[in-house]
Amino acid sequence: MSSSGSKEVTLTAAMIKEVRGATRAGTLDCKDALKETNGNTKKAIALLKKQGKDRPHKVYV
Structure with missing residues (x-):
């Protein structure tokens, strides 16, 4: 309940x-x-792409 x-x-x-x-x-x-x-949403997509999180991590099984 902050008033920031x-x-x-x-x-x-x-x-x-x-x-x-x-x-x-x-x-x-x-x-x-x-x-x-x-x-x-458009900015969120751009942000994720910039952070490199726009593709799933490879999982080695």
Whole structure:
């Protein structure tokens, strides 16, 4: 309950799905990127690509 003036963004499943579909990044990475960009999906996609999280990690089994 701080009065820092920051507005919390409501993220929807559709927003996360859109970012995941475009980047194939993990759900939490998509959610964090959306929070950081105040819910802007295009900026979130660009941010994930810049961070290199736009593709899943290789898993060696």
